[in-house]
Amino acid sequence: xxxPIPVLSAMAPDPQRADDLFRAHQQDIxxxxxxxxxxxxxxxxxxGIGFALWVSPVAWSGPSSQTHVxxxxxxxxxxxxxxxPALLALVAPGVPATRYTIATAQMLMSxxxxxxxxxxxxxxxxxxxxxxxxxxxxxxxxxxxxxIVVAVDHMLRGLFWPQSVYGVxxxxxxxxxxxxxxxxxxxxxxxxxxxxxxxxxxEMANRTAVLEQAHKxxxxxxxxxxxxxARLQLSQQQVEAAxxxxxxxxxxxxxxxxxxxxxxxxxxxxxxxIAAEEGRDDEVQDxxxxxxSSKHLLGLINGILxxxxxxxxxxxxxxxxxxxxxxxxxxxxSIDAVIxxxxxxxxxxxxxxxGVIHADLxxxxxxxxxLLSNSAKFTTGGRISLKVDRTTQDGIAGxxxxxxxxxxxxxxxxxxxxxxxFAQGDMTITRKYGGxxxxxxxxxxxxxxxxxxxxxxxxxxxxxxxxVFLPARARARDADASRFTPAxxxxxxxxxxxxxxxxxxx
Amino acid sequence: xGVLWFGAVVTGLSLVARYDNTPGPxxxxxxxxxxxxxxxxxxxxxxxxxxxxxxxxxxxxSVTELAxxxxxxxxxxxxxxxFIKPGGVAAQWEQxxxxxxxxxxxxxTVLRDDGGDEVRRFGASTSGQTLVYASDGRLLFSGGATxxxxxxxxxxxxxxxxxxxxxxxxxxxxxPVFGCSLFGTHxxxxxxxxxxxxxxxxx
Numbered sequence: 001x002x003x004p005i006p007v008l009s010a011m012a013p014d015p016q017r018a019d020d021l022f023r024a025h026q027q028d029i030x031x032x033x034x035x036x037x038x039x040x041x042x043x044x045x046x047x048g049i050g051f052a053l054w055v056s057p058v059a060w061s062g063p064s065s066q067t068h069v070x071x072x073x074x075x076x077x078x079x080x081x082x083x084x085p086a087l088l089a090l091v092a093p094g095v096p097a098t099r100y101t102i103a104t105a106q107m108l109m110s111x112x113x114x115x116x117x118x119x120x121x122x123x124x125x126x127x128x129x130x131x132x133x134x135x136x137x138x139x140x141x142x143x144x145x146x147x148i149v150v151a152v153d154h155m156l157r158g159l160f161w162p163q164s165v166y167g168v169x170x171x172x173x174x175x176x177x178x179x180x181x182x183x184x185x186x187x188x189x190x191x192x193x194x195x196x197x198x199x200x201x202x203e204m205a206n207r208t209a210v211l212e213q214a215h216k217x218x219x220x221x222x223x224x225x226x227x228x229x230a231r232l233q234l235s236q237q238q239v240e241a242a243x244x245x246x247x248x249x250x251x252x253x254x255x256x257x258x259x260x261x262x263x264x265x266x267x268x269x270x271x272x273x274i275a276a277e278e279g280r281d282d283e284v285q286d287x288x289x290x291x292x293s294s295k296h297l298l299g300l301i302n303g304i305l306x307x308x309x310x311x312x313x314x315x316x317x318x319x320x321x322x323x324x325x326x327x328x329x330x331x332x333x334s335i336d337a338v339i340x341x342x343x344x345x346x347x348x349x350x351x352x353x354x355g356v357i358h359a360d361l362x363x364x365x366x367x368x369x370x371l372l373s374n375s376a377k378f379t380t381g382g383r384i385s386l387k388v389d390r391t392t393q394d395g396i397a398g399x400x401x402x403x404x405x406x407x408x409x410x411x412x413x414x415x416x417x418x419x420x421x422f423a424q425g426d427m428t429i430t431r432k433y434g435g436x437x438x439x440x441x442x443x444x445x446x447x448x449x450x451x452x453x454x455x456x457x458x459x460x461x462x463x464x465x466x467x468v469f470l471p472a473r474a475r476a477r478d479a480d481a482s483r484f485t486p487a488x489x490x491x492x493x494x495x496x497x498x499x500x501x502x503x504x505x506x
Numbered sequence: 507x508g509v510l511w512f513g514a515v516v517t518g519l520s521l522v523a524r525y526d527n528t529p530g531p532x533x534x535x536x537x538x539x540x541x542x543x544x545x546x547x548x549x550x551x552x553x554x555x556x557x558x559x560x561x562x563x564x565x566x567x568s569v570t571e572l573a574x575x576x577x578x579x580x581x582x583x584x585x586x587x588x589f590i591k592p593g594g595v596a597a598q599w600e601q602x603x604x605x606x607x608x609x610x611x612x613x614x615t616v617l618r619d620d621g622g623d624e625v626r627r628f629g630a631s632t633s634g635q636t637l638v639y640a641s642d643g644r645l646l647f648s649g650g651a652t653x654x655x656x657x658x659x660x661x662x663x664x665x666x667x668x669x670x671x672x673x674x675x676x677x678x679x680x681x682p683v684f685g686c687s688l689f690g691t692h693x694x695x696x697x698x699x700x701x702x703x704x705x706x707x708x709x
Binding site for chain 1: 508511514515525527559561562563590592593594633657658686688689
């Protein structure tokens with residue numbers, strides 16, 4: 001698996017990569033500065049020629065004149081000084097010999113320009129400007145030949161023509177040292193600047209190496225993540241395919257099982273009638289048991305069939321507009337015997353404004369049937385109430401069905417698996433009350449299919465209240481949303497009902 | 507190759523330096539004020555005469571030094587700058603920036619020397635030749651006011667001139683002169699000098 005992405009500030013650069021980056025950047029600086037000096041050399045050459053032509057174009061000898069020596073010096077000597085290092089800068093940029101030659105040539109050009117301007121003190125600033133320009137290399141070593149050239153030039157001129165550089169008649173033979181010292185004074189700061197510049201290059205290279213490494217790590221992480229996502233998508237597709245295959249298999253099997261079960265039920269009823277007519281009471285009791293078992297099995301298969309359809313995305317709503325109150329009355333009439341079986345009483349309150357809704361009538365009835373039969377199963381000698389009223393939830397108008405009982409109630413743990421199919425909350429309860437865990441699971445899914453929701457409030461020995469909200473105009477939801485993976489925003493049930501009995505189809 | 511290049515460049519710079527520091531032919535100035543001269547000797551104070559070529563680039567430094575001397579001299583001399591105008595040149599040939607610069611120096615009188623007669627009388631052959639005569643006509647100084655071709659700045663010539671004009675004893679009374687040739691070829695110069703010596707008109 002992928003490693004965690006390290007913090008940049010804590011990362012150590014790869015020394016080899018950092019060194020490569022440093023040298024590449026340094027070489028780039030050398031090359032760029034070489035090119036700049038190549039242009040400067042050419043410019044200085046032309047400027048020297050122009051200056052010589054302006055100040056001393058010709059030398060006179062009586063009425064006749066000839067080109068001044070300074071002009072020839074500017075052309076040929078200036079060209080000799082400038083063109084060789086400029087050529088080196090073009091053909092061998094970045095090479096140490098090139099920049100050392102350039103440094104030497106720049107100082108020789110200073111000497112020539114000073115000469116051409118008649119030793120003007122202002123032209124001496126060319127020396128100091130050139131030294132600063134040489135510092136662009138960020139290589140303090142180029143200052144060495146430049147400084148030596150300046151010092152030796154001053155020393156020789158001081159020995160032979162002192163006033164050409166010092167402007168005085170008599171001077172100490174060591175005065176060139178003073179001049180060289182001022183050059184060294186500037187050199188000190190330039191060397192410091194070069195060293196700091198080099199240090200910054202190192203730091204920059206280190207940071208770049210760290211960033212490169214971090215970028216590589218991120219790319220690798222991204223690729224690993226993409227691979228993981230691809231694998232997850234493949235797994236999800238496989239799971240979905242397997243789920244569809246399972247659901248289709250269950251749907252087919254349920255259908256195949258229901259046909260013979262219907263036959264068994266019908267034939268057992270027929271045999272029961274015959275046995276009853278012929279007075280064979282012992283056979284009648286057996287046949288009644290066969291019928292009960294068949295109906296129970298048929299209800300179970302119907303539940304599995306509905307769940308399978310939902311899981312397979314084949315469950316469709318058959319929506320219609322119907323009045324709520326007649327539907328509830330009819331349903332209560334058909335389930336009254338079930339409720340009274342355990343000695344329970346039923347209270348029913350239907351608000352006058354219950355009105356009509358547009359929904360799947362069969363599934364609405366099955367929701368209420370499952371909830372009422374579920375309450376009847378877990379309540380003995382108690383009271384079951386059904387309240388129906390009109391309300392609005394989250395800005396959606398609809399009808400609320402609240403089924404309450406005074407039964408055994410539920411613990412928090414039991415509620416956690418309340419609406420899961422086949423989830424038996426407690427084996428003791430399962431053995432005592434029976435059931436397969438499909439009833440409330442179907443309630444949850446039918447509510448979801450019609451855009452509604454179901455919730456429960458319960459406590460042990462204090463009964464339970466299930467509340468179902470159905471929008472006035474049911475809208476079909478994606479089948480995937482109806483699976484027991486509650487989507488974000490859908491209120492989850494808070495309490496768990498013991499395993500409900502499977503509600504038979506109404 | 508770099509060594510060859512360096513050697514060639516240093517040699518070139520040395521040649522240029524040598525050229526700039528090589529003086530022209532020394533003047534053969536008369537020890538007493540030449541009587542035929544049109545330039546007037548001042549009987550009250552020293553008289554300074556600079557013989558110059560109006561188009562010599564190097565002489566600009568000499569004029570600059572003359573201005574320095576005139577400004578710093580304790581006893582300002584009577585000063586002349588005599589610009590030679592060779593025969594056969596165009597009119598106004600001598601009217602150059604150098605002429606105007608010299609004329610702008612306080613206390614300096616600028617003269618035109620057609621054909622170079624005055625130059626010959628004072629025995630000069632190099633532009634920038636400067637002569638100082640005492641009020642009684644004795645030659646006090648003969649030399650240049652610069653230390654090299656076209657190089658202004660402190661030099662032996664300026665120091666000697668200032669010493670003389672300030673009434674001090676100069677270190678030297680003659681210095682080399684750096685500038686253009688006033689006459690052209692050496693043969694022409696020799697002929698002119700000879701003619702002046704014989705008292706005849708030069709050719």
